Amino acid sequence: MLARQGLLPLQQGRTLVRELVRLRREAAAGRFPLDPSLEDVHMNVEAALTSRLGDVGARLPTGRSRNDQVATDLALYLRDSLLRMEQLVVAAAGALLAQAAGPQGRYVVPAMTHLQDAQRVYLAQVLQVHARRLVRDASRLRRVRESMIYCPLGAGAIAGSSLPLDRNFTSRLLGFREPHPNSMDAVSDRDSASETLGALALLGVHLSSLAEEWVLWSTPQFGRLRLDDAFVTTSSLMPHKRNPDMAELLRGESGPLIGLGAGHLVTLKGLPLAYNRDLQTLKPLLFEGVRRAERALRVLEPMIRTARFHTSPAAHGGGASPTASVELADELVRCGVPFREAHRRVAKFLVELERGHRSWGDLTEEAWGQAFPELRRRGWSPPAPHQEPERRTTSGGSAWVEVSRDRMLLERALQRHLAVLAAESARLTELERRLETSPVQGRVSARK
Numbered sequence: 001m002l003a004r005q006g007l008l009p010l011q012q013g014r015t016l017v018r019e020l021v022r023l024r025r026e027a028a029a030g031r032f033p034l035d036p037s038l039e040d041v042h043m044n045v046e047a048a049l050t051s052r053l054g055d056v057g058a059r060l061p062t063g064r065s066r067n068d069q070v071a072t073d074l075a076l077y078l079r080d081s082l083l084r085m086e087q088l089v090v091a092a093a094g095a096l097l098a099q100a101a102g103p104q105g106r107y108v109v110p111a112m113t114h115l116q117d118a119q120r121v122y123l124a125q126v127l128q129v130h131a132r133r134l135v136r137d138a139s140r141l142r143r144v145r146e147s148m149i150y151c152p153l154g155a156g157a158i159a160g161s162s163l164p165l166d167r168n169f170t171s172r173l174l175g176f177r178e179p180h181p182n183s184m185d186a187v188s189d190r191d192s193a194s195e196t197l198g199a200l201a202l203l204g205v206h207l208s209s210l211a212e213e214w215v216l217w218s219t220p221q222f223g224r225l226r227l228d229d230a231f232v233t234t235s236s237l238m239p240h241k242r243n244p245d246m247a248e249l250l251r252g253e254s255g256p257l258i259g260l261g262a263g264h265l266v267t268l269k270g271l272p273l274a275y276n277r278d279l280q281t282l283k284p285l286l287f288e289g290v291r292r293a294e295r296a297l298r299v300l301e302p303m304i305r306t307a308r309f310h311t312s313p314a315a316h317g318g319g320a321s322p323t324a325s326v327e328l329a330d331e332l333v334r335c336g337v338p339f340r341e342a343h344r345r346v347a348k349f350l351v352e353l354e355r356g357h358r359s360w361g362d363l364t365e366e367a368w369g370q371a372f373p374e375l376r377r378r379g380w381s382p383p384a385p386h387q388e389p390e391r392r393t394t395s396g397g398s399a400w401v402e403v404s405r406d407r408m409l410l411e412r413a414l415q416r417h418l419a420v421l422a423a424e425s426a427r428l429t430e431l432e433r434r435l436e437t438s439p440v441q442g443r444v445s446a447r448k
Helices: 010-028 041-053 066-101 123-147 167-173 183-188 191-217 245-252 254-268 277-305 322-334 339-355 365-371 400-437
Strands: 108-113 116-122
Touching (some): 010 400, 041 066, 066 123, 066 183, 066 277, 066 400, 108 123, 116 123, 116 322, 123 191, 167 400, 191 245, 191 254, 191 277, 245 277, 322 339
Antiparallel strands (some): 108 116
């Protein structure tokens, strides 16, 4: 851009670009050590260019400040990081949907409220809850990424520049829609970083919820899940233990992610305009948040993909379960009994069964008719556990047709995400290729 605007000779511009490309490749290969005495990466790059090119290298910072460079670097870092995390979140959601669509998805399991059996549902519906949460997480990350349309480069320290910079040109080269319209906001805005950490905090909460369920399910008391050996450890003392350590570590990531987001906001809340050095303390918080989230997500997808689920034999047997109490109340409603009255009578009936040390499976059709006269001519008996989910056919309910519809909607959402991610990855790859291979062009009217 500087050469194009006549702010340095065209040949010097080409020389600078070639050397910058060379430095970038050296850095990627680990052959560009940073000198801490030079304060930051920008001064390291400038010093390296000056040592190799002399005064030509000293022309690099023309028309810009480290303030706008830091803001630009942060935007580029976030754009790449958000894209990677979206891909990992979508992959984890896809693994959950694959499990839900498999034979295990038809297992009937108790859905719980207050950590107690509530109503029977298909395992697929439970897995799809977690998949749907992850789809929302991917959408949040995508919204943050797509909101980053302004390029800070050229905003200078606070008030722009008196040099004839072409900020539109540099914005396009770096893949932004347009220059940031306010130079003061450009150097001090950290909203995208805060939004990223907020999205990662909620992602951490969702990972913790899934992990907590799987920790419980993998215990002998629940017996619903067997994690692959790669994701469990044994006790240093007790050889029989299969501790779900990876799930526990996933559960543990929510606290740090929430704390990092809170710390980021607390630092920002007391800052006057525009750039303040306090902003430098925020970068480690963001880096740690991204690092923690990526690390957790890289564990999550294979842990989901290799998990094996179990179902209790009772879930497919003929014995009725008290979880069908809702079905009994609903049947009374069909007989004209007000729901609140039906609820009271069924609750009282359950208490009487418990006091008599009897179970639902002990009752005959005649016994049901004696307890609830409205049912005598209806031939009603409670559904078996494996029959329960199919009775709830309302939209979004537990019937298989509704569970399948939900999965279809999720699969479509994931396909849309994948298409957007592929297009954005291709766009950024092409931008990098152009930055490294396109020749520097000067203007016909450029000053000498």
